[in-house]
Amino acid sequence: PESGCLSIIVLGASGDLAKKKTFPALFNLYRQGFLQSNEVHIFGYARTRITDDELRDRIRGHLLHGKGASSENSEDVSKFLQLIKYVAGSYDAEEGFRLLDKEISEHEVSKNSKEGSSRRLFYLALPPSVYPSVCQMIKTCCMNKSDLGGWTRIVVEKPFGKDLDSAEELSTHIGELFDEPQIYRIDHYLGKELVQNLLVLRFANRFFLPLWNRDNIDNIQIVFREDFGTEGRGGYFDEYGIIRDIIQNHLLQVLCLVAMEKPVSLKPEHIRDEKVKVLQSVLPIDAEEVVLGQYEGYIDDPTVPDNSNTPTFATVILRIHNERWEGVPFILKAGKALNSRKAEIRVQFKDVPGDIFKCKKQGRNEFVIRLQPSEAMYMKLTVKKPGLDMSTIQSELDLSYGQRYQEVTIPEAYERLILDTIRGDQQHFVRRDELKAAWEIFTPLLHRIDDGEMKPLPYKSGSRGPVEADSLLEKAGYVQTHGY
Numbered sequence: 483p484e485s486g487c488l489s490i491i492v493l494g495a496s497g498d499l500a501k502k503k504t505f506p507a508l509f510n511l512y513r514q515g516f517l518q519s520n521e522v523h524i525f526g527y528a529r530t531r532i533t534d535d536e537l538r539d540r541i542r543g544h545l546l547h548g549k550g551a552s553s554e555n556s557e558d559v560s561k562f563l564q565l566i567k568y569v570a571g572s573y574d575a576e577e578g579f580r581l582l583d584k585e586i587s588e589h590e591v592s593k594n595s596k597e598g599s600s601r602r603l604f605y606l607a608l609p610p611s612v613y614p615s616v617c618q619m620i621k622t623c624c625m626n627k628s629d630l631g632g633w634t635r636i637v638v639e640k641p642f643g644k645d646l647d648s649a650e651e652l653s654t655h656i657g658e659l660f661d662e663p664q665i666y667r668i669d670h671y672l673g674k675e676l677v678q679n680l681l682v683l684r685f686a687n688r689f690f691l692p693l694w695n696r697d698n699i700d701n702i703q704i705v706f707r708e709d710f711g712t713e714g715r716g717g718y719f720d721e722y723g724i725i726r727d728i729i730q731n732h733l734l735q736v737l738c739l740v741a742m743e744k745p746v747s748l749k750p751e752h753i754r755d756e757k758v759k760v761l762q763s764v765l766p767i768d769a770e771e772v773v774l775g776q777y778e779g780y781i782d783d784p785t786v787p788d789n790s791n792t793p794t795f796a797t798v799i800l801r802i803h804n805e806r807w808e809g810v811p812f813i814l815k816a817g818k819a820l821n822s823r824k825a826e827i828r829v830q831f832k833d834v835p836g837d838i839f840k841c842k843k844q845g846r847n848e849f850v851i852r853l854q855p856s857e858a859m860y861m862k863l864t865v866k867k868p869g870l871d872m873s874t875i876q877s878e879l880d881l882s883y884g885q886r887y888q889e890v891t892i893p894e895a896y897e898r899l900i901l902d903t904i905r906g907d908q909q910h911f912v913r914r915d916e917l918k919a920a921w922e923i924f925t926p927l928l929h930r931i932d933d934g935e936m937k938p939l940p941y942k943s944g945s946r947g948p949v950e951a952d953s954l955l956e957k958a959g960y961v962q963t964h965g966y
């Protein structure tokens with residue numbers, strides 16, 4: 483592992499993302515010994531004029547109540563908070579960034595290590611509108627200058643652009659300032675335990691290898707549901723909608739890992755090469771295979787315009803034009819204010835040919851990977867009903883992580899991904915060409931929605947979403963199974 487001083491700079495330090503995700507993830511890394519006090523310093527940067535202690539007070543509560551936290555942590559919390567310093571400044575003027583650079587350099591001089599190098603990690607927990615200026619400022623004022631080596635890296639959050647053109651413009655701008663190995667485009671779904679498990683599952687198990695194709699699989703669903711609405715984020719959400727917020731990034735990334743070919747090796751570039759190929763094989767979306775919805779009450783949010791056409795629910799069918807997947811619908815579904823909170827992948831197999839048990843009505847074999855809550859994988863299969871009867875029932879082979887791996891606390895996605903950025907591992911980050919291919923798939927549909935050519939159907943808060951989505955699913959070949 484690299485040694486030397488590490489400065490982690492959280493830009494947008496007083497915002498929601500930083501408080502709820504970035505700082506708690508850093509704290510968990512600290513608690514587990516991945517961030518050593520004698521090497522690390524954390525800087526918060528934002529426009530608000532507050533003191534170091536005021537920032538610490540804002541963060542403290544989130545650390546004490548985060549995942550894996552307990553009252554025993556309070557001493558750790560205090561020590562961790564002491565590592566944080568705050569610098570106030572604007573996002574588009576050099577003055578603040580010069581001050582930030584001075585603070586970082588002073589820290590480097592004090593901690594360094596004549597022998598060590600300096601590492602600077604800039605985490606942009608910011609609205610995308612300021613990315614261009616912030617990246618420019620970092621480049622002008624804050625790059626690592628140590629002769630002893632080290633690096634400067636930046637982490638950017640989605641939304642990365644609003645459509646193909648705006649994303650490309652942003653990519654070009656950032657690409658002129660930083661090299662691709664310095665840019666970490668974060669998609670936190672790639673940090674989830676069961677998403678990271680997908681490649682292992684597919685390529686380390688003989689069970690799946692011969693079955694994972696159009697000959698055996700009828701359809702695949704990738705589903706995201708939330709049982710709450712936009713909750714104070716209406717202003718942001720209305721500009722983006724569910725497709726940009728969830729489907730074009732989180733669900734599409736999952737699709738890549740479910741559908742891609744075996745990479746040459748586990749090297750990040752090999753994996754990402756295969757993901758890009760899948761994305762490039764996706765056919766243009768057919769508007770007939772899309773259902774949009776908006777929950778009733780969405781426009782009551784004062785930050786949402788009364789005539790908003792923004793979907794809070796969407797089911798979109800993608801079709802992959804290649805030898806493995808021709809004819810298999812990939813049904814991506816995401817919705818806010820639904821009846822449950824769940825993210826899962828459902829792989830539904832075809833009917834058994836020449837069925838002698840007449841068990842077709844009970845349902846098909848289905849392999850379900852539940853990403854959250856309560857990580858699990860289960861296979862729905864037909865077995866003989868135990869007892870004297872020679873009839874069949876649907877049952878499950880079930881691997882629930884909570885039961886099987888009781889001693890393990892599953893890390894938060896952000897924790898894992900931040901550690902990767904420090905280690906320089908880009909495997910779980912989105913490469914520029916991947917991002918472009920992802921926008922190519924969705925941009926025509928998004929433009930039609932933005933232009934009001936396609937309208938969301940109303941659905942009740944707390945429901946399953948518009949019934950039309952269920953009909954689309956059935957039309958695509960999905961068969962509802964019973965017994966689970």
Ligand code: BG6
Nearest residue numbers: 640670708727728732825854895
């Ligand atoms: C974010 C979206 O990227 O993911 C939010 O902007 C959404 O709208 C969140 O609530 C869901 O993340 P998770 O990890 O809770 O599924």
